[in-house]
Amino acid sequence: MTQRLFTPFALGQTPLKNRIVMAPLTRSRAIGNQPNDLMREYYTQRAGAGLVITEGTATAADGLGYARIPGLFTDEQARGWGDVARSVQAQGSHLFIQLMHTGRIGHPANLPQGGELIAPSAIAAAGEIWTDTAGMQPHAVPKAATADDLVRLRNDHVRAAGLAVANGVDGVELHAANGYLLGQFLNPRSNQRTDGYGGSAANRLRFVLEVVDATIAAIGKARVGIRLSPFNPFNDLESGFEGEREQFLALVGELAKRDIGYIHLAGGSVAGELLGQTRAIFPGTIIINGGYDAARAEADLAAGLVDLVSFGRPFISNPDLPERLRTGAPIADLDPATLYTPGAAGYTDYPRLDEAEALLAD
Numbered sequence: 001m002t003q004r005l006f007t008p009f010a011l012g013q014t015p016l017k018n019r020i021v022m023a024p025l026t027r028s029r030a031i032g033n034q035p036n037d038l039m040r041e042y043y044t045q046r047a048g049a050g051l052v053i054t055e056g057t058a059t060a061a062d063g064l065g066y067a068r069i070p071g072l073f074t075d076e077q078a079r080g081w082g083d084v085a086r087s088v089q090a091q092g093s094h095l096f097i098q099l100m101h102t103g104r105i106g107h108p109a110n111l112p113q114g115g116e117l118i119a120p121s122a123i124a125a126a127g128e129i130w131t132d133t134a135g136m137q138p139h140a141v142p143k144a145a146t147a148d149d150l151v152r153l154r155n156d157h158v159r160a161a162g163l164a165v166a167n168g169v170d171g172v173e174l175h176a177a178n179g180y181l182l183g184q185f186l187n188p189r190s191n192q193r194t195d196g197y198g199g200s201a202a203n204r205l206r207f208v209l210e211v212v213d214a215t216i217a218a219i220g221k222a223r224v225g226i227r228l229s230p231f232n233p234f235n236d237l238e239s240g241f242e243g244e245r246e247q248f249l250a251l252v253g254e255l256a257k258r259d260i261g262y263i264h265l266a267g268g269s270v271a272g273e274l275l276g277q278t279r280a281i282f283p284g285t286i287i288i289n290g291g292y293d294a295a296r297a298e299a300d301l302a303a304g305l306v307d308l309v310s311f312g313r314p315f316i317s318n319p320d321l322p323e324r325l326r327t328g329a330p331i332a333d334l335d336p337a338t339l340y341t342p343g344a345a346g347y348t349d350y351p352r353l354d355e356a357e358a359l360l361a362d
């Protein structure tokens, strides 16, 4: 059987050695929100992927809603990401940084001293979030962004994208999935604005498209991807609100007009007929994600529905995942207890297959 997963692909100016993408995975090892040597080692171990997309990375201090997530708004953070990129590229892979402002998902205890959450509307998300100082805490009520705040939040994405590229990173992925700031604008449960940014589908798309346009203007369309997950109720969004499907397809149409670098469809949110419609509207690069194994990936690639396939959880516990997919070797399970804990355990100590076999032989 042809293994399409292992054929090369041109992602704009970025030549990928295969069609396997490491999906963005928050791992909370960035002490002080600074990308570090441990993170460089972790990403380098996983550079068998044609493209590595980093964990969600905050564009500003008030986007650091979770404990120990990295930022990309200081020169030191930018240099740290540059080190990660060089190391991943030295293995023949490439690196896109996922730009994630957490919006209303977060707690002031996770932000730098005196920080305040900011979001489309002053509506707290249901549920709780981990803080290192006070354990689980309810999400706080965010500040509703003013018109000036929106300009600043947009410019923060542009600055982060510029810092990334200036430090040798291949591109950025705008995180408009899973209920963070951009996704909060797309959903009427979190966006109840009465200005030009809320109240209708066109208005809910406005901020996302402004960020897309400004980022494209700064670093070029081929270096800008976007992640979307319509119908996903994660982070207290309304799934299946009136007109959601049409709003999603309208957004895809706008992204097609802009010829953006790629669309990354997260977590199985777009499948079946909707995936076919998305493909028909968007002729550019589509990355699919959510519960994929080699067989499903091959089927969707063969059908021409997608160009690349991203793997999340399997990459956590299988640093050599592409080799395992190629040979049909067993896929190791991850340890849920160490997903977000600091340190190397459950992070850089998952063995490659040859290391696991050597351990067994000992």
Ligand SMILES: Cc1cc2nc3c(=O)[nH]c(=O)nc-3n(C[C@H](O)[C@H](O)[C@H](O)COP(=O)(O)O)c2cc1C
Binding pocket: 023, 024, 025, 026, 027, 054, 055, 056, 098, 175, 177, 178, 227, 266, 267, 289, 290, 291, 292, 310, 311, 312, 313, 314, 339
């Ligand atoms: C531990 C963990 C952290 C995640 N962090 C992010 C993130 O930072 N950004 C994002 O867009 N998705 C994040 N996701 C979602 C994954 O990228 C992916 O969509 C999901 O795991 C489904 O793909 P899979 O079935 O291949 O694991 C995370 C998932 C997990 C399990």
